[in-house]
Amino acid sequence: MKRLALAALLATTALPALAEKVFVSNERGNTVTVLDAASWEVLDEFAAGNRPRGITLSPDGKLLYVCASDDDLVRVFDTETYQELYTLPSGPDPELFVLHPSGNPLYIANEDDNLVTVVDTESHTVLAEVPVGVEPEGMGISADSRWVVNTSETTNMAHFIDTEDYEIKHNILVDQRPRYAEFTADGKWLFVTSEIGGTVSVIDMTGEAPTLTQKIGFEVSGVLPEWLQPVGAKATSDGNWLFVALGPANRVAVINIQTMEVEKYILVGQRVWQLAFTPDEKFLVTTNGNSNDVTIIDVEAQEAIRSVQVGQQPWGAVVTPE
Amino acid sequence: MRNFAIMLALGMCALLVGAPAVAVEMRSAVFRIDYPRLAPISRFDVVPEDLGFAGAVLATEDNMTTGSFLGHSYEIETVSVPPEGADAAFKALVEAGHEVIVVLARDEDLLRLSDIAGEGVLILNATAQGVALRDAECRANTLHIAPSDAMKADAVAQFAVWKKWPEWLMIHGSNPADLALAEAYRRAAAKFGAQIVEEREFEDTGGARRTDSGHVLVQRQIPVATQGAEDHDIVVAADASDYFAPYLPFHLWTPAPVMGSSGLRPVTFHASQEAWGATQFQTRFEELAGRYVREEDYNTWLALRVIGEAVTRASTGEVAALREYLLSDEFEVAAFKGVPVTFRPWNGQLRQPILLFDGRITASVSPQDGFLHQVSPLDTLGLDEPESACTAFGG
Numbered sequence: 213m214k215r216l217a218l219a220a221l222l223a224t225t226a227l228p229a230l231a232e233k234v235f236v237s238n239e240r241g242n243t244v245t246v247l248d249a250a251s252w253e254v255l256d257e258f259a260a261g262n263r264p265r266g267i268t269l270s271p272d273g274k275l276l277y278v279c280a281s282d283d284d285l286v287r288v289f290d291t292e293t294y295q296e297l298y299t300l301p302s303g304p305d306p307e308l309f310v311l312h313p314s315g316n317p318l319y320i321a322n323e324d325d326n327l328v329t330v331v332d333t334e335s336h337t338v339l340a341e342v343p344v345g346v347e348p349e350g351m352g353i354s355a356d357s358r359w360v361v362n363t364s365e366t367t368n369m370a371h372f373i374d375t376e377d378y379e380i381k382h383n384i385l386v387d388q389r390p391r392y393a394e395f396t397a398d399g400k401w402l403f404v405t406s407e408i409g410g411t412v413s414v415i416d417m418t419g420e421a422p423t424l425t426q427k428i429g430f431e432v433s434g435v436l437p438e439w440l441q442p443v444g445a446k447a448t449s450d451g452n453w454l455f456v457a458l459g460p461a462n463r464v465a466v467i468n469i470q471t472m473e474v475e476k477y478i479l480v481g482q483r484v485w486q487l488a489f490t491p492d493e494k495f496l497v498t499t500n501g502n503s504n505d506v507t508i509i510d511v512e513a514q515e516a517i518r519s520v521q522v523g524q525q526p527w528g529a530v531v532t533p534e
Numbered sequence: 535m536r537n538f539a540i541m542l543a544l545g546m547c548a549l550l551v552g553a554p555a556v557a558v559e560m561r562s563a564v565f566r567i568d569y570p571r572l573a574p575i576s577r578f579d580v581v582p583e584d585l586g587f588a589g590a591v592l593a594t595e596d597n598m599t600t601g602s603f604l605g606h607s608y609e610i611e612t613v614s615v616p617p618e619g620a621d622a623a624f625k626a627l628v629e630a631g632h633e634v635i636v637v638l639a640r641d642e643d644l645l646r647l648s649d650i651a652g653e654g655v656l657i658l659n660a661t662a663q664g665v666a667l668r669d670a671e672c673r674a675n676t677l678h679i680a681p682s683d684a685m686k687a688d689a690v691a692q693f694a695v696w697k698k699w700p701e702w703l704m705i706h707g708s709n710p711a712d713l714a715l716a717e718a719y720r721r722a723a724a725k726f727g728a729q730i731v732e733e734r735e736f737e738d739t740g741g742a743r744r745t746d747s748g749h750v751l752v753q754r755q756i757p758v759a760t761q762g763a764e765d766h767d768i769v770v771a772a773d774a775s776d777y778f779a780p781y782l783p784f785h786l787w788t789p790a791p792v793m794g795s796s797g798l799r800p801v802t803f804h805a806s807q808e809a810w811g812a813t814q815f816q817t818r819f820e821e822l823a824g825r826y827v828r829e830e831d832y833n834t835w836l837a838l839r840v841i842g843e844a845v846t847r848a849s850t851g852e853v854a855a856l857r858e859y860l861l862s863d864e865f866e867v868a869a870f871k872g873v874p875v876t877f878r879p880w881n882g883q884l885r886q887p888i889l890l891f892d893g894r895i896t897a898s899v900s901p902q903d904g905f906l907h908q909v910s911p912l913d914t915l916g917l918d919e920p921e922s923a924c925t926a927f928g929g
Contacts, residue, residue, distance in 0.1 A: 365811060366814075436911060
């Protein structure tokens with residue numbers, strides 16, 4: 213989730229309040245692990261339905277949304293009590309979703325049905341189903357909320373869905389198996405990761421229509437090129453840095469958004485999948501599916517500072533706002 | 535190889551909806567020869583009517599979905615014929631203007647059809663596994679989606695060597711295809727440092743596949759047939775005709791894992807494969823076909839996905855341009871195997887990982903860790919460029 217730079221500034225001057233919590237979905241363990249975002253201690257682990265993957269929070273941090281892929285629905289939990297409050301219809305096999313910055317609606321990728329489902333989080337009803345390419349996966353929303361972008365893994369496109377009328381207005385071909393879509397907060401750029409293609413497509417959002425300007429590749433000595441598989445990605449809200457999880461390469465790449473050059477690779481746990489910033493963007497949490505842990509990266513130092521064991525096959529992560 | 539920060543031409547905006555560069559109408563055919571065959575040893579292997587064709591329909595649906603965003607459309611025609619009618623039916627397809635044809639046929643028939651087709655037609659081989667077709671008998675108009683016997687044998691050999699099970703007892707059949715497969719295992723053993731300590735032939739004497747209480751005889755015969763062999767770690771079965779290999783596990787004189795034509799089998803795909811997003815492929819296929827996917831379906835699906843991907847990227851339906859694109863460094867496609875699959879430009883063989891299937895789950899995937907190659911780890915499987923006698927691709 214994008215945090216405004218202003219909020220981040222305020223946070224650093226505010227008195228210490230209750231520490232934020234990190235929620236990690238464990239795909240194989242069917243649980244969510246809760247970490248304290250100050251001490252990085254595990255606070256709790258609770259059952260979250262079958263095959264929990266995509267995970268996000270309401271803007272006020274009170275509601276936790278989890279894609280329970282094998283239950284074909286979204287489960288909603290109270291972030292204080294960890295009780296399940298209700299479920300939302302999602303269409304079959306929900307994997308990833310993105311919440312409108314206002315908290316409503318929720319846009320869900322249905323991997324099995326070539327659809328993006330739009331769900332009203334208050335009335336708990338389906339507002340629209342948008343047909344997209346084969347195997348929809350990644351979901352992103354532009355800072356001005358005008359565009360929801362879905363990536364389709366077998367069609368290999370980024371589909372630009374207009375949030376006014378739920379119509380697709382643009383499609384851009386990217387490399388094989390696009391997994392994740394991340395907009396910068398300033399609305400200038402959209403980044404789409406391609407797992408099998410091994411690249412990040414850079415899409416300029418400032419013109420009349422979105423335009424693919426370049427693709428960023430990766431190279432790590434001693435790692436087979438086939439293992440450099442970009443999956444999750446997060447951009448800092450100042451628009452300077454993009455962090456990209458490289459899956460089985462066990463590294464997070466750090467891209468300078470000003471130059472679009474990869475400046476660093478940070479070694480983390482095994483099969484690094486998704487990423488989440490703390491609200492102040494001091495830390496980045498990575499989920500490492502094959503080592504059952506999360507790695508905490510110091511964002512400014514661009515270094516991994518520690519790893520914490522969580523449940524089985526951690527998939528996604530989200531951190532509560534202040 | 536990854537290209538670094540390639541600046542793309544302005545032409546990319548032509549790929550936006552409403553402004554397709556060219557509206558391609560892609561027609562492809564799937565041509566299957568139905569050979570007379572005995573009933574399979576296992577009822578699980580009864581051949582469905584729509585073998586391969588179901589994969590073609592799924593690929594066409596997948597291609598159509600992508601095409602709908604680009605203004606491209608896809609059409610397929612499926613033809614199945616007995617061997618005696620094959621040449622005439624194939625000529626009729628070519629004369630009807632089909633330029634992209636997926637063929638499901640045996641080695642010798644595929645080779646003859648490739649020559650009948652001539653230049654201007656692109657053939658995609660979905661089933662023939664003979665090494666010669668990728669070697670001295672390669673044809674410029676034929677790309678091989680199916681892996682060769684050598685690729686599959688190498689996949690097994692790498693796993694056995696990784697397990698440190700280097701001593702093999704090989705039991706092979708007596709038909710020509712069985713002998714060719716046995717030769718692939720001999721080469722694989724030599725290539726990866728395993729040793730075939732003894733070979734035995736299990737003669738095909740014909741006879742019915744189904745008898746009441748057939749297992750009683752099998753239980754007596756197989757132990758005797760495998761008695762007194764040299765010390766070995768595993769048994770490699772080379773039974774392309776599928777008449778004895780399934781009887782080997784549990785009936786051997788000396789207990790040992792069986793690999794090859796039964797036990798741990800090298801396959802391109804199977805119905806329980808779920809990794810790398812394959813679950814979605816399986817559910818799409820089962821919804822469409824009402825049955826589990828088979829290798830022939832997957833290979834045909836992949837053949838047409840390869841064509842769809844080339845049409846999408848190269849924005850053309852022209853067969854020479856498609857062939858050139860497929861054999862270029864630009865081409866790659868995701869095939870639910872964790873790495874992109876590409877073509878060997880020197881013999882038209884699709885590079886791909888091979889799944890090692892125990893009948894229920896994927897036990898492993900080759901190439902195995904530690905087997906390296908200067909071009910791609912995938913080229914540790916099968917015939918490599920320096921040893922290939924294929925010249926049709928300009929090599």
